[in-house]
Amino acid sequence: MSFATRLKLFKNALAENSEVNIFERYIFPNARSIYESAVRLSGNKDDAEDLMQETFFYAIKNFPQLKDRAKCKYWLFAILRNLFLKEIEKNKRRIDFEFDLFSNSLQDIRHIENDYVKAEVEKNVRELLDSLDDRLKKPIVLFYFERLSYKEIADKMDLPIGTVMSRIARGKVYLKKELIRSESFRADIEQWLNKNHAPKNSPSK
Structure with a gap:
């Protein structure tokens, strides 16, 4: 059109x-x-x-x-x-909220003390982030892990601030989809724990 x-x-x-x-x-x-x-x-x-x-x-x-x-x-x-800045702030709050949900969903598994499970979880998380296209991965890493602002990321990557905001949002959509898939991974871990570390039944008297 x-x-x-x-x-x-x-x-x-x-x-x-x-x-x-x-x-x-x-x-x-x-x-x-x-x-x-x-x-x-x-x-x-x-x-x-x-x-x-x-x-x-x-x-x-x-x-x-x-x-x-x-x-x-x-x-x-x-x-x-002004409308653009308001949209950035709205998206920032939404992205922060969704990322908190993403982090919290993995938190209970990260607290498992078994070394095997920890290693598997860390591998799963690394693969999840590494599976992102570099154009999406880099701004997400800079924003959430290096705590840079949108403007700092835009300057660092030589991109318009709106592009940075858009790529972070798109990366979040992808991560959420992959997180849903990882629920099967979580179920496998819990099944493994129950199978290998369930308390033995007391001998009947």
């Missing part, structure tokens, strides 16, 4: 004539610049289009707040940036 077609669909979605007027007079002339900035921030076109549309909707709903119409372009850029 072309950029012009997407703008037309956005315009058709507006409910009031006043909203259409705002779009045509103030937003449409700046649409291309806003979209290009959204691409630079988010790192991909799909997220950029979503961010652009959110910016336009917010601007139209809050247009009375803009006192100097000559500064509309800069106002739109400010809205775009």
Whole structure:
């Protein structure tokens, strides 16, 4: 779908004539610049289009707040940036929460004192991380294990901050799927423990 077609669909979605007027007079002339900035921030076109549309909707709903119409372009850029930063913070909280679940799911196995089981678990975890594509693995390691911020990772990897955020999120999706598969590994370990270390029945009197 072309950029012009997407703008037309956005315009058709507006409910009031006043909203259409705002779009045509103030937003449409700046649409291309806003979209290009959204691409630079988010790192991909799909997220950029979503961010652009959110910016336009917010601007139209809050247009009375803009006192100097000559500064509309800069106002739109400010809205775009603020919405992007809010999305980063929201995704950061979600990713942190999901990673905590991922870590906690392995925690009870890590506490097992049997050396054989520990070795098997460590091997399983290493394989889980190593199975990630380097583009996804590196930002996850930097974020969770080296505790770097999104900006620090972006600078280190020479990537847009939005790309870093997107890769961490994609890596998390993959890890969650693999964790579900690893439940069978956990069951095998527990079965092995029960088989080899179950207390013997007391001799009958």
